[in-house]
Amino acid sequence: MSPSSLLRKTLLLSAFAASAAAQTPSPLAESYRGDADRLIERALQDSAAYARLGLLVDTFGNRLSGSANLEAAIDWILGQMKSDGLENVRGEPVMVPHWVRGAESAELVRPRRAALPVLGLGGSIGTPKKGITAPVLVVSSFDELTQRAGEAKGKIVLFDEPFSARSSWPFENYGETVQYRVFGAVAAAKAGAVACLIRSVTPNSIRSPHTGVMIYDSTVTRIPAAALTVEDAMMLHRMQGRGEPVELTLKMDARTLPDAPSRNVVAEIVGREKPDEVVVLGGHLDSWDVGQGAMDDGGGAVAAWEAVRLMKELGLRPRRSVRVVLWTNEENGGRGSRGYRDAHRGELDRHVLGMESDNGVFTPMGFHLTGSDSAIAIARQVAGLLQSINAS
Amino acid sequence: MSPSSLLRKTLLLSAFAASAAAQTPSPLAESYRGDADRLIERALQDSAAYARLGLLVDTFGNRLSGSANLEAAIDWILGQMKSDGLENVRGEPVMVPHWVRGAESAELVRPRRAALPVLGLGGSIGTPKKGITAPVLVVSSFDELTQRAGEAKGKIVLFDEPFSARSSWPFENYGETVQYRVFGAVAAAKAGAVACLIRSVTPNSIRSPHTGVMIYDSTVTRIPAAALTVEDAMMLHRMQGRGEPVELTLKMDARTLPDAPSRNVVAEIVGREKPDEVVVLGGHLDSWDVGQGAMDDGGGAVAAWEAVRLMKELGLRPRRSVRVVLWTNEENGGRGSRGYRDAHRGELDRHVLGMESDNGVFTPMGFHLTGSDSAIAIARQVAGLLQSINAS
Numbered sequence: 001m002s003p004s005s006l007l008r009k010t011l012l013l014s015a016f017a018a019s020a021a022a023q024t025p026s027p028l029a030e031s032y033r034g035d036a037d038r039l040i041e042r043a044l045q046d047s048a049a050y051a052r053l054g055l056l057v058d059t060f061g062n063r064l065s066g067s068a069n070l071e072a073a074i075d076w077i078l079g080q081m082k083s084d085g086l087e088n089v090r091g092e093p094v095m096v097p098h099w100v101r102g103a104e105s106a107e108l109v110r111p112r113r114a115a116l117p118v119l120g121l122g123g124s125i126g127t128p129k130k131g132i133t134a135p136v137l138v139v140s141s142f143d144e145l146t147q148r149a150g151e152a153k154g155k156i157v158l159f160d161e162p163f164s165a166r167s168s169w170p171f172e173n174y175g176e177t178v179q180y181r182v183f184g185a186v187a188a189a190k191a192g193a194v195a196c197l198i199r200s201v202t203p204n205s206i207r208s209p210h211t212g213v214m215i216y217d218s219t220v221t222r223i224p225a226a227a228l229t230v231e232d233a234m235m236l237h238r239m240q241g242r243g244e245p246v247e248l249t250l251k252m253d254a255r256t257l258p259d260a261p262s263r264n265v266v267a268e269i270v271g272r273e274k275p276d277e278v279v280v281l282g283g284h285l286d287s288w289d290v291g292q293g294a295m296d297d298g299g300g301a302v303a304a305w306e307a308v309r310l311m312k313e314l315g316l317r318p319r320r321s322v323r324v325v326l327w328t329n330e331e332n333g334g335r336g337s338r339g340y341r342d343a344h345r346g347e348l349d350r351h352v353l354g355m356e357s358d359n360g361v362f363t364p365m366g367f368h369l370t371g372s373d374s375a376i377a378i379a380r381q382v383a384g385l386l387q388s389i390n391a392s
Numbered sequence: 393m394s395p396s397s398l399l400r401k402t403l404l405l406s407a408f409a410a411s412a413a414a415q416t417p418s419p420l421a422e423s424y425r426g427d428a429d430r431l432i433e434r435a436l437q438d439s440a441a442y443a444r445l446g447l448l449v450d451t452f453g454n455r456l457s458g459s460a461n462l463e464a465a466i467d468w469i470l471g472q473m474k475s476d477g478l479e480n481v482r483g484e485p486v487m488v489p490h491w492v493r494g495a496e497s498a499e500l501v502r503p504r505r506a507a508l509p510v511l512g513l514g515g516s517i518g519t520p521k522k523g524i525t526a527p528v529l530v531v532s533s534f535d536e537l538t539q540r541a542g543e544a545k546g547k548i549v550l551f552d553e554p555f556s557a558r559s560s561w562p563f564e565n566y567g568e569t570v571q572y573r574v575f576g577a578v579a580a581a582k583a584g585a586v587a588c589l590i591r592s593v594t595p596n597s598i599r600s601p602h603t604g605v606m607i608y609d610s611t612v613t614r615i616p617a618a619a620l621t622v623e624d625a626m627m628l629h630r631m632q633g634r635g636e637p638v639e640l641t642l643k644m645d646a647r648t649l650p651d652a653p654s655r656n657v658v659a660e661i662v663g664r665e666k667p668d669e670v671v672v673l674g675g676h677l678d679s680w681d682v683g684q685g686a687m688d689d690g691g692g693a694v695a696a697w698e699a700v701r702l703m704k705e706l707g708l709r710p711r712r713s714v715r716v717v718l719w720t721n722e723e724n725g726g727r728g729s730r731g732y733r734d735a736h737r738g739e740l741d742r743h744v745l746g747m748e749s750d751n752g753v754f755t756p757m758g759f760h761l762t763g764s765d766s767a768i769a770i771a772r773q774v775a776g777l778l779q780s781i782n783a784s
Contacts, residue, residue, distance in 0.1 A: 059503070114453055
């Protein structure tokens with residue numbers, strides 16, 4: 001991510017408009033042009049948001065729910081927001097899942113010995129201490145597993161489903177592939193497998209495993225689940241195709257501890273005319289425990305925060321209250337958003353717009369909007385104010 | 393790499409023509425069209441080369457000079473070439489460097505503790521067993537190190553030089569960045585550093601370190617050298633920029649053992665008219681000890697081998713001898729090519745063309761040729777025979 005793309009993302013959020021295709025601004029939208037242009041100009045003056053994101057991720061590292069890192073980052077952000085002069089700054093308590101990865105390894109045992117990079121899937125149980133050593137059955141799909149269910153008993157099932165990007169927008173058909181990560185362990189266990197492996201759900205690999213959440217079904221035996229790299233999944237598939245015996249040892253110390261306390265970070269600029277009506281700008285603070293959580297979703301969180309900070313700095317007090325909500329526990333549980341919903345049930349109908357950036361911090365091009373026809377019509381007009389940064 | 397791109401690469405090599413811009417085939421070139429088309433047609437019939445490459449890299453894994461993997465792969469290839477019916481199949485002895493990576497790790501100690509992915513550079517010495525713990529000085533270039541030489545003493549110098557691809561062809565300005573990998577340790581040691589780190593020389597990173605060869609200077613103290621990921625090099629640079637103390641511990645067991653015996657693999661189809669004149673098709677068999685060496689350069693080696701195998705299968709006996717040479721020790725020493733030169737001094741002037749693929753096995757577009765004007769003119773005409781696979 002470049003500083004300029006984060007700046008533009010900040011601008012995009014600070015204009016709090018949404019559009020599929022921008023139209024000429026209406027007189028109403030036009031009346032905001034002066035403020036919008038000031039926000040745009042100010043945001044482009046420096047790399048404040050990029051520097052803040054760098055400081056956040058460099059200082060605290062990754063921020064898995066339940067970790068000390070996440071809570072330390074939240075403490076720091078609350079302090080910074082107060083220094084920024086934001087209003088009603090607080091951490092709203094939420095209990096979150098506390099999954100811990102522990103040490104993990106995968107070793108190919110047959111047809112030759114080789115260490116394979118591996119990442120356990122979030123929420124998985126661990127293996128016994130000596131690991132699970134078993135023959136591998138590679139399948140391309142749930143359908144193939146069904147057809148070969150008789151072969152799966154006592155084996156490690158590997159789902160080698162390619163990430164078949166149908167467009168340059170890689171999330172287009174993410175769901176088709178990600179179902180193997182989420183539901184693979186249940187399907188494999190039903191067929192009698194002792195562990196589940198998946199091909200990492202990603203179009204880009206440098207023999208780099210990629211993790212994410214998986215879930216169990218209370219009616220099916222829990223088995224450990226982990227991701228191999230794209231390259232190694234293809235290799236095991238080729239080996240099986242040649243009729244070679246494929247066997248590996250999977251070791252995982254993963255375990256789930258009791259739920260831990262965390263917080264949604266909330267701060268506002270109280271509206272001047274309708275302070276009880278709320279526009280929410282959001283991003284999530286938690287991240288997986290590998291990497292730094294800069295793209296997912298430190299950048300989205302900082303962009304939302306920076307948008308409101310700039311409004312404050314420029315003395316722009318909007319008609320409605322603008323509220324930054326930096327959620328906890330998006331990645332593995334969604335407890336942050338549900339906690340917010342439960343804590344704010346009384347004012348949910350006074351939330352007029354919610355915006356979030358959680359698809360990586362690239363050069364913004366526009367946004368998706370779910371809402372009434374009239375809301376979409378207004379958003380299209382307002383989006384015209386973003387033409388100067390090509391994000392309309 | 394796709395099977396089809398490897399097939400086309402095979403075709404490209406099997407036509408043994410070279411061109412910057414193809415011309416209409418001359419009558420001479422046109423007289424080969426029938427044979428060229430047969431080779432193209434046969435190669436596109438199946439995925440034999442891709443399957444063979446898969447079998448090679450899956451069975452033997454990576455193949456660093458001096459390793460048992462490399463020699464086992466060579467034994468297997470010699471046997472396969474004999475089964476293919478190639479002529480004069482032999483391994484020509486070469487002594488090669490025997491560098492061993494051993495265990496290695498980098499841990500950020502300040503401003504916070506974090507394990508950093510790291511790969512030692514090929515040829516580097518190791519550290520003492522307890523590692524080297526020292527403050528880090530991050531510089532962007534040799535020039536900056538010169539300017540700040542007074543600060544380097546006793547420190548670990550990190551060269552954070554971005555891979556500044558100026559074109560879509562990433563090797564365009566590879567040399568500008570790779571000089572830090574090759575010569576960084578000498579420059580850092582001259583300034584009094586105790587170890588040298590570089591930002592991995594790559595335009596693509598998923599927090600994935602990338603290795604390659606480095607060299608020492610006999611007049612300068614040898615210090616250990618390793619590559620951090622692009623992401624971590626940028627992080628340490630940001631930390632330094634904020635005035636934070638940056639300190640890390642580098643541990644490397646790397647060492648160089650006595651030279652080991654290896655072999656260049658050589659096989660031929662003896663020419664029907666001028667058997668003493670030689671066209672060489674080459675690729676290298678050795679690879680770094682991380683990854684599988686499929687792209688670099690298993691694919692290039694298999695393409696050259698497959699080209700000659702197809703000629704044999706189709707009963708095409710060329711006027712001159714066509715010789716496949718699969719070099720050992722390209723990556724860290726170049727002993728394979730020098731060994732070939734020394735063993736074949738007597739016939740070097742009867743080598744009329746040498747072809748090699750070592751830039752990764754992608755869809756071939758054409759090739760680079762160094763030679764006399766008349767050779768280039770002929771190659772341009774012959775290359776017209778490759779128009780059907782768009783590689784002319």
